[in-house]
Amino acid sequence: MSADVITELVAELGPLWHERHQAKLASRPRKRALGAGAKHRSVFVDRLLATFVNLRHATTHDVLACWFGVDRSTLTRAIAEVRPLPAERGCIVSPGVRLRTLAEVIDHLGVDGKTGIIDGTEIRVRRSAAGRKDRDRFISGKNKQNAVKTMVVADEDGRVLFCSPTKPGNWADITHARQFGLVKLLTGGPAVEILADAGYQGLGAQTGGRLITPPHRKFRRNAPDRYEEIHERQRKAHSSRRIRVEHGIAHLKNWRTLARHLGRREHMSDTVQAVAGLLSHQQIGDLASARQV
Known part of the structure; x- marks a missing residue:
């Protein structure tokens, strides 16, 4: 994919991922103060790119975690959250x-x-x-x-x-x-x-x-x-x-x-x-x- 396509996907899917992430946090019975909780070590662009590499080359999560400098469980969770977003976009004609x-x-x-x-x-x-x-x-x-x-x-x-x-x-x-x-x-x-x-x-x-x-x-x-x-x-x-x-x-x-x-x-x-x-x-x-x- 070209850089223009990736930029378009980041601009479109980024706010949607952030909205769903915040809704998931808000649905928990125990509320946290604003700014509290674990801090993301990988930004959305890294999560999106890791998902694309996993889909294109079937690269294992262990290898992707080493590439992006995060734990394997973090990357597995990130891919699981990002994967449905491009699936819901449909096919562009x-x-x-x-x-x-x-x-x-x-x-x-x-x-x-x-x-x-x-x-x-x-x-x-x-x-x-x-x-x-x-x-x-x-x-x-x-x-x-x-x-x-x-x-x-x-x-x-x-x-x-x-x-x-x-x-x-x-x-x-x-x-x-x-x-x-x-x-x-x-x-x-x-x-x-x-x-x-x-x-x-x-x-x-x-x-x-x-x-x-x-x-x-x-x-x-x-x-x-x-x-x-x-x-x-x-x-x-x-x-x-x-x-x-x-x-x-x-x-x-x-x-x-x-x-x-x-x-x-x-x-x-x-x-x-x-x-x-x-x-x-x-x-x-x-x-x-x-x-x-």
Whole structure:
């Protein structure tokens, strides 16, 4: 991220963090005199930078604590306080326009007349402790690994517009989409085209054809002449349009904390949405540079 983006984030998130910190202190039953209590050894800028380094490179808290000259517990608490702030900002698509919910994404695509692309992606996480009742919920049926799943929505340019809160790895993509109300938004919202892979087959009929999946294979045996050739051509045409969301997911996974998360699973929703929001700044800059060439 550029220095201008970091300056903008400090100016926006700093007052919000200070307000929440003061509200937390005021909510305690035991009141302290003004100016009393422990003094922060790290200013907000250091806390923000430590959070960004942790998200981008998955640097351990021990190493970050040495870099910033604080105790490990202090840095862990600082990251936990700062991480939700960029997650709540949403994804920026243009100056002054941010998308925070799936409904806002559908409205944005409908107004601009753009095609959206949707896909689910898995993020490997640590295995649940032995004896927990929900231990098997995080085992992915696809990769047979412990993972959480998020739903990613991108536009035709491959820009990430939305990342949903994470769900356990045993959730199917179509269940994930239904849980977040995609069917209701497409049937009751603006006319918009959404491309998806075969994992969402069945939603096309429920959304009036607004969600488009790869063509079904009509003939398992004794197919007419040239049917296989036509079906393969249609499938590749759909895949070539949908590949942009895979590029967007790849940019998300370039942030090491999403390549394999070694922290607590409870923080994964904030982590994914924070990375998506920060990535949107970079994608806007790259898209603007490409259009100027």
